[in-house]
Amino acid sequence: MSTTPPQLSEVEHVKTANRYLRGTIAESLNNRLTGALNPDDTHIIKFHGSYQQTDRDRDSERKRQKLEPLFSFMIRVRVPGGVATAPQWQRMDALADAYGNGTLKLTTRQTFQLHGVLKRDLRPTIQGFNDSLLDSIAGCGNVNRNVMCNVNPHESRGHGEVQALAAAISAHLTPRTTAYHEIWLDGELQNTTEATDDAEPVYGKTYLPRKFKIALNLPPYNDSDIFSNDIGLIAIEENGQLLGFNVAVGGGLGMTFNQPETYPRLADLIGFVPTEKVVDVCEKIVTIQRDWGNRANRKLSLLKYTIDRAGLPAFVAELHQRLGYALAGTRPYQFHSSSDAFGWTGNADGLSHLVLSVEGGRVLDCPGYGLKSALHEISAFHTGEFRLTGNQNLILANIEPAHRIRIQAILEAHGAGPKAEQLTALRRNALACVALPTCSQAFAEAERYLPQLLDKLDAIIRAHGLAEAGILVRMTGCPNRCARPYLGEIALVGKAPGRYNLYLGANHAGERLNKLYREMLDEDGILRELAPLLAAYAVERQPGEGFGDFVVRTGVVKATLFGLDFHA
CATH class of the missing domain: 3.30.413.10 (Sulfite Reductase Hemoprotein, domain 1)
Known part of the structure; x- marks a missing residue:
């Protein structure tokens, strides 16, 4: 058997030397001669939830003026299950104005994105949402990203349990490194020359070969598009009681043009697990991908390719071995929709929920349409949540009866009232x-x-x-x-x-x-x-x-x- 070490991609070499997600980000932030990071740090900062970008509309003009590209950063804030409080919404709204481009982007993974943040403003921006108990660690990068869950609270009595499980999975698979806190919150880097993989018990020193995504859903709604995820968890209820989850593995939708070896793939159902064992099952699947995933060719490094290369039976056998038991057979379920149910639900005698259509997920103000201002005003008194859907829309959830008419009036005054019935489906x-x-x-x-x-x-x-x-x-x-x-x-x-x-x-x-x-x-x-x-x-x-x-x-x-x- 050959003992030649496996070839690694450039990014794997960068991760090997990154000191548990520290890299030279601190030095990059202190370099005032450029709006960009050191090249290697553009890979590592993704683990902290940010991508370095340029304004491509202005690239040609800046090049003509012999200026460097207009570098800025997108920051993606984790919101497990898409549930944010009114104070958190207020903080994100304020940060978008103070440091971003004045808009909020609601993503298809139920997260907030801020766009147009300059390098000098990265630290105060991250400190800003940290103050409201939000963070961006693992918003991007080769780790498990924001855990999705369908969010409309009227759908099922078991919804709260599923939402809590999404948060538990997210917490368990969050990187343990202290680099995030050191770089963004207190600025004091620790000596890590003696660190071992114990610092990251799930991920190890070089984390995963590529990004990893998990979603949960309660049938009959599939608004998280379960089968597009590395792990999809389908809640199984019986007589209103949550029994556990069908487990699907190997979904992913990215590909590369003219490279037929890359392709989208839907996840395969592999069994059923009781609720109390779900977090452990997710961890073991992540560790298989950590150990088996392709670290030479990033285009073929996602879990879907790992499974097709090894074969699903071999993958499931390895999972059972690491768990110490076999998953049970899948339970019956049925999905009928992956869309959001717009408008009001609930009734005037109890808590209500309003699903708002947000075109492109972009929360902004423009002539005749002041959604951002309306939501800012509502966030000052709303006692429920702002729930981000997997379809880039927004739910004002758990609205008190006394607030329903007021919320409706504010939205209409800003030209942003519930208008789904006026739009085509x-x-x-x-x-x-x-x-x-x-x-x-x-x-x-x-x-x-x-x-x-x-x-x-x-x-x-x-x-x-x-x-x-x-x-x-x-x-x-x-x-x-x-x-x-x-x-x-x-x-x-x-x-x-x-x-x-x-x-x-x-x-x-x-x-x-x-x-x-x-x-x-x-x-x-x-x-x-x-x-x-x-x-x-x-x-x-x-x-x-x-x-x-x-x-x-x-x-x-x-x-x-x-x-x-x-x-x-």
């Missing part, structure tokens, strides 16, 4: 990633362009009587997973400026991938391809049939149930 359900100008991976627009495209799709939708047909539209600026594009019934994935690949055929329950239908379409091409399909759907669909099911049934695209079939 297509628009309400649409997702978009940030893309340009700040994302370095983006080939095309997404968040800034999608509303313009939806205006034109809405006209087609309304003309065919499909205003309430809940078609799932997803748009991304690149083939990565930020808006879960490959679970869209209609997905547009940016391939070049103004050009998108069109994918069709996922289903509403989040249990089937879509399939490439056309490539390199401009706006006219997108409308030309979709218009006849939507017209046919309006006339020929069967009762209750979704658009994705329709295009599969009629042979427009083939059903894609397995990642290895995605490119077929």
Whole structure:
């Protein structure tokens, strides 16, 4: 047997020398000659929840003026299960104004993102949300990221237990290093030359090969898109009692154009576990990926590739060995929707909940629409929570009866009242990633362009009587997973400026991938391809049939149930 050590990627070498996520970040922050970090630190700061970015709209002009790019930072704040208090919302809102670009981004992983933070403002920003018991450690990086959970509290009596479990998993898998506290909160770095892997009992010195994601859901709602996660946990209830969870492993939606060895994949169900053992099961799955994952080629280093390379039976056998017992057989369940239920729920005699549509997840003020100001005013007296959904929307949860009319009036006064009934279901359900100008991976627009495209799709939708047909539209600026594009019934994935690949055929329950239908379409091409399909759907669909099911049934695209079939 060869004793040649395995080849490691550049990032693995950086992680080896990073001193448990310290790197030279402190020195980078003190360098006032540039708005950027040292190159190696751009990898390590991701573990602290931040990405270094540039304003690509201004790159050419700054280059002409012989200036360095306008560097800034995105900070992603963890919100386990998407539940934030009113004071936490107030703090994030204030920090966006003080140090960011004045807006809040609600992400598809139920987190806050601040954009446009300058290097000199990173420390006061992080200290600011730390004061409200929020943090950004593990917001990004090669660790378990924000743990998702469907958030509408009226869905089930067991919801509180599931939410608590999401928080427990998040806490257990948070990195143990003190580097975050040292760099951002007190500025005193510790001597780590003698540190061992005991400092990170789950992750070890070099953490995971790539990012890792976990989500929980209560059927029949799949708004966390369970099967797109490395670990998906499906709550099983009986007579109102939470029994445990079906466990699914190996989901992930990112890929790379022209590299068919990369592909989106849905997670496989592997068994059932009682609630009290869920955290341990998650830990053991993480450690298998830590030990088995590909550390040579980052494009093939996610858990989905580990499982397909080793084989699911071998992976499950290893899990059972590490647990010391076998998972039980999966329990019956059924999903019927991955969308949010907009508007008011509850009644005037008790606590109410309001699900607000937030286009692109961007909380801002603009002429005639003052959502950010309205929520700022509401946060001053609301005693419930601000709950971020996995679909970039917001729930004002547990509203006291005395506050319901007041909240409604404030939203309407700012032009931001519940208007879901005025929007097509297509628009309400649409997702978009940030893309340009700040994302370095983006080939095309997404968040800034999608509303313009939806205006034109809405006209087609309304003309065919499909205003309430809940078609799932997803748009991304690149083939990565930020808006879960490959679970869209209609997905547009940016391939070049103004050009998108069109994918069709996922289903509403989040249990089937879509399939490439056309490539390199401009706006006219997108409308030309979709218009006849939507017209046919309006006339020929069967009762209750979704658009994705329709295009599969009629042979427009083939059903894609397995990642290895995605490119077929």
